Every structure is written in C-alpha cells, then in structure tokens.
Amino acid sequence: MEDWVSSHVLVQSLCLSLILAELALSFSFWPMPTTIWSLSLSSSMYVLLGLATQFLRGKGNKRVVWEYLGIWAIVLTVSFLATPWTG
Numbered sequence: 001m002e003d004w005v006s007s008h009v010l011v012q013s014l015c016l017s018l019i020l021a022e023l024a025l026s027f028s029f030w031p032m033p034t035t036i037w038s039l040s041l042s043s044s045m046y047v048l049l050g051l052a053t054q055f056l057r058g059k060g061n062k063r064v065v066w067e068y069l070g071i072w073a074i075v076l077t078v079s080f081l082a083t084p085w086t087g
Contacts, residue, residue: 024041047072
C-alpha cells in the first residue's frame with residue numbers, strides 16, 4: 001500500500017460510490033423483500049469492487065470482466081424471479 005491516495009483511485013472510488021447509491025435508490029422502488037434487496041446490492045458491490053481491484057492491479061482482462069458480469073447476471077436473475085410482482 002502507498003502512503004497517499006492517487007487521483008485515479010479517488011476518482012474510481014467516487015464513481016463506484018455513485019453507482020452503488022444509484023443502485024440502492026433504484027432497488028428501493030423495486031417490490032422485493034429486504035433480504036433479496038440486500039443480496040442484490042451486496043452482489044453489485046462485490047462485482048464493482050472486484051472489477052475495480054483487478055483493473056487497479058493491472059490484471060483486468062476480458063475473461064475477468066465476463067466472470068464478474070456472469071456472477072452479477074445470475075444474482076440479478078434470481079432477484080428478479082424471487083420478486084413478488086402481485087403487489
């Protein structure tokens with residue numbers, strides 16, 4: 001770890017926090033149970049932070065991106081199917 005935070009890391013952190021805040025706001029309008037809501041948000045955080053970490057380390061490639069997006073797609077599909085749409 002370095003003694004100071006680079007501007008690249010700071011900008012990436014701000015972008016990730018903005019994306020997660022927007023996801024939390026959009027999930028709040030989605031009629032799903034709290035457990036599914038928190039699972040979706042935490043898996044989104046896992047994917048975004050995992051991708052950011054891989055790219056900061058210089059190990060980000062197409063395979064890594066597809067792995068993380070595949071995990072995210074599976075969790076969001078389960079979240080969509082577990083949502084009670086009857087109201």
